[in-house]
Amino acid sequence: TDGRGIFKVYSPEMGNKMRRYHYLLEELRLAIACHNFHLSFQPIVHVEDCAIDYFEALVRWDHPVEGTISPVEFIPIAEESNLILELGDWIMLESCRQMAAWHNAGMRKVKISVNISGIQLKHRPIHEWVMKKLAKTGLPATSLMLEITESTLITASETIINELEKLRKEGVTIAIDDFGTGFSSLSTLADLPIDVIKIDRLFIAQANENPKYNEILNSISELGTKLGLKIVAEGVEEIAQFDLVKRMGISCVQGYLVSRPQSSVNVGSKVLQGNVN
Numbered sequence: 001t002d003g004r005g006i007f008k009v010y011s012p013e014m015g016n017k018m019r020r021y022h023y024l025l026e027e028l029r030l031a032i033a034c035h036n037f038h039l040s041f042q043p044i045v046h047v048e049d050c051a052i053d054y055f056e057a058l059v060r061w062d063h064p065v066e067g068t069i070s071p072v073e074f075i076p077i078a079e080e081s082n083l084i085l086e087l088g089d090w091i092m093l094e095s096c097r098q099m100a101a102w103h104n105a106g107m108r109k110v111k112i113s114v115n116i117s118g119i120q121l122k123h124r125p126i127h128e129w130v131m132k133k134l135a136k137t138g139l140p141a142t143s144l145m146l147e148i149t150e151s152t153l154i155t156a157s158e159t160i161i162n163e164l165e166k167l168r169k170e171g172v173t174i175a176i177d178d179f180g181t182g183f184s185s186l187s188t189l190a191d192l193p194i195d196v197i198k199i200d201r202l203f204i205a206q207a208n209e210n211p212k213y214n215e216i217l218n219s220i221s222e223l224g225t226k227l228g229l230k231i232v233a234e235g236v237e238e239i240a241q242f243d244l245v246k247r248m249g250i251s252c253v254q255g256y257l258v259s260r261p262q263s264s265v266n267v268g269s270k271v272l273q274g275n276v277n
């Protein structure tokens, strides 16, 4: 019992999970203090000519013993502990710094896109916070995109929506991420402060087998285009998926078929060769 006469049932597996959680939480504090992270960059390309539209910055944890730890494992822990605030400061500054360097090396048309957690929107005055990072690194606002998940956007307060609207006026692009997983109706798209829809990879994975998903993809593409939004299909792994997305009039794709996330060194050398502008 736990001392109050209440039985707690722990399976060994739960114990392991909790130990891992607390271990990572403690390690995360240390890693943030020591900046033991790096960014990986995945290109999003135009369907019609495969030219790069933007790079998504994806964080990786360089752990001295565990090796690289996936954000799928540590971002939720960082969010529950609010450590995402400090980590998010580093991610935004590093993303802007890197893009400003590539910008100066000749990559002028390509934007950098940064994932923003709902916790950050709640605790940071997001307009001022972003503008400070831009000023500090010299990156133009028009070279920055923010990715915010559908579930965060549809539950965002009016204050947050206004902050995002102010950022759009500065020239920052806003994308709704993992679209289709947050159960908002298609009509809410018209009211949100967004420029880009990223369709969750679940839909792309299912579309060729399941006609229902195919229909949903079609509707998103049609309405999004009518609303003047750019549409990105995530998780395109196969030629058949690429072709399907193209037939539906979706303008951009992201996925292993085109490129896995790459190191900054890889991207940088392509910029210097003039292969990315």
Ligand code: C2E
Binding pocket: 042, 057, 058, 059, 070, 071, 072, 075, 091, 115, 116, 117, 147, 177, 178, 201, 234, 235, 236, 237, 254, 255, 256, 257, 261
């Ligand atoms: P996300 O924002 O949906 O990012 C896309 C994820 O899909 C990335 O995983 C990317 O590597 C993966 N991906 C890209 N193409 C394919 C494909 O063709 N097939 C498959 N199966 N996967 C593909 P990653 O880098 O492991 O990131 C996972 C999630 O962790 C992200 O999902 C995002 O929610 C979160 N995350 C990553 N970096 C950051 C960050 O800097 N800040 C915040 N707040 N969250 C982040």
Ligand code: CA
Binding pocket: 056, 115, 147, 177
């Ligand atoms: Ca994203």
Ligand code: CA
Binding pocket: 177, 178, 198, 200, 234
């Ligand atoms: Ca996504």
Ligand code: CA
Binding pocket: 178
């Ligand atoms: Ca996702």
